[in-house]
Amino acid sequence: MIVKLKQEFDKQNVMNLISWFEKKDLQIVETKGENSIVLSIIGDTRMINETSVKAFDCVDSVYRIQEPYKEANIKYHKDKAVVKVKDIEIGGKDFVVMAGPCSVESREQVLEVAKKVKESGANILRGGAFKPRTSPYSFQGMGQEGIEYLLEAKEATGLPIVSEIMDIDDLPYFEDVDILQVGARNMQNFSLLKKLGSVDKPILLKRGLSATYEELLMSAEYLMAWGNENIILCERGIRTFETGVRNILDITAVPYLRTRTQLPIIIDPSHASGAWELVEPLSMAATAVGSDGLIVEVHNNPEKALCDGSQSLKPKKFDHMMKKISIMKKALKEIEELDE
Numbered sequence: 001m002i003v004k005l006k007q008e009f010d011k012q013n014v015m016n017l018i019s020w021f022e023k024k025d026l027q028i029v030e031t032k033g034e035n036s037i038v039l040s041i042i043g044d045t046r047m048i049n050e051t052s053v054k055a056f057d058c059v060d061s062v063y064r065i066q067e068p069y070k071e072a073n074i075k076y077h078k079d080k081a082v083v084k085v086k087d088i089e090i091g092g093k094d095f096v097v098m099a100g101p102c103s104v105e106s107r108e109q110v111l112e113v114a115k116k117v118k119e120s121g122a123n124i125l126r127g128g129a130f131k132p133r134t135s136p137y138s139f140q141g142m143g144q145e146g147i148e149y150l151l152e153a154k155e156a157t158g159l160p161i162v163s164e165i166m167d168i169d170d171l172p173y174f175e176d177v178d179i180l181q182v183g184a185r186n187m188q189n190f191s192l193l194k195k196l197g198s199v200d201k202p203i204l205l206k207r208g209l210s211a212t213y214e215e216l217l218m219s220a221e222y223l224m225a226w227g228n229e230n231i232i233l234c235e236r237g238i239r240t241f242e243t244g245v246r247n248i249l250d251i252t253a254v255p256y257l258r259t260r261t262q263l264p265i266i267i268d269p270s271h272a273s274g275a276w277e278l279v280e281p282l283s284m285a286a287t288a289v290g291s292d293g294l295i296v297e298v299h300n301n302p303e304k305a306l307c308d309g310s311q312s313l314k315p316k317k318f319d320h321m322m323k324k325i326s327i328m329k330k331a332l333k334e335i336e337e338l339d340e
């Protein structure tokens with residue numbers, strides 16, 4: 001961390017600042033330039049908040065050199081993290097496709113969709129039982145009953161399941177759920193993150209609607225600092241000035257985050273667009289940009305869906321998309337060979 005002092009300052013205030021850093025076991029190196037004095041703060045500055053430094057009268061500006069996250073930082077974890085779910089390797093050799101309805105609506109619905117997506121090559125079944133809805137009058141999900149139907153579908157197909165948890169009190173219902181999803185709206189629910197940090201299950205952490213990359217990584221850091229290393233990041237579209245689509249898929253997130261973190265990154269083309277017609281092209285783009293996988297909404301009868309029908313693919317369309325993705329994967333292998 002670099003601290004630039006004001007041109008005119010009170011000496012005692014600088015002494016106070018220096019001893020404030022020293023009490024935190026940090027070393028201070030002073031450099032006197034022609035017009036200004038700069039303090040270099042050496043050591044682990046993760047726990048230093050810039051605003052606390054700026055609170056000293058003598059400080060002109062503060063620059064962070066070290067990222068404020070360590071567990072989720074590629075600098076300290078050179079090997080790509082692989083999250084294992086049964087024999088599936090997310091972030092490893094597999095391109096993992098999680099697919100299924102936005103919400104579990106009935107036993108028949110989830111069983112039918114699960115069988116279809118499995119036939120098309122999906123690796124993991126998705127389905128929400130506890131739903132974060134903007135309106136309190138919208139369908140809120142089937143709750144515990146929904147999880148039971150998901151578990152029946154898991155049993156019938158052998159597909160592991162991923163489902164969203166909104167409240168830590170619901171954790172007992174998730175005992176046999178393979179991956180816990182933290183939704184976009186809860187990305188910065190820090191008390192939930194801390195509690196999920198001590199849960200022995202992988203977490204699918206979705207990027208908040210207007211969260212920066214660093215904020216997403218800091219939320220992953222919460223989970224990791226509290227003990228959970230099995231984190232999968234998910235870019236699911238962000239809010240911009242555009243009103244033509246539900247959200248804008250930030251494709252840049254994948255190559256950018258690769259330079260910052262060892263964690264796997266998948267893309268959700270369904271929430272990113274809000275429109276089923278856009279799901280296939282965005283999934284192709286996500287595959288091409290090097291995502292570790294996808295999470296896609298599929299419904300057997302989107303017109304009757306209780307949630308997100310407009311962005312849900314029918315099983316036939318999903319099947320077609322999976323065929324295209326597998327051709328794209330082969331082409332990408334050839335491209336990767338050029339880089340080797």
Ligand code: PEP
Pocket residue numbers: 102128132182183184185206236268271
């Ligand atoms: C979902 O996956 O159904 C969902 C609600 O996602 P997000 O949190 O990204 O909106």
Ligand code: MN
Pocket residue numbers: 102103271297307308
């Ligand atoms: Mn949804």
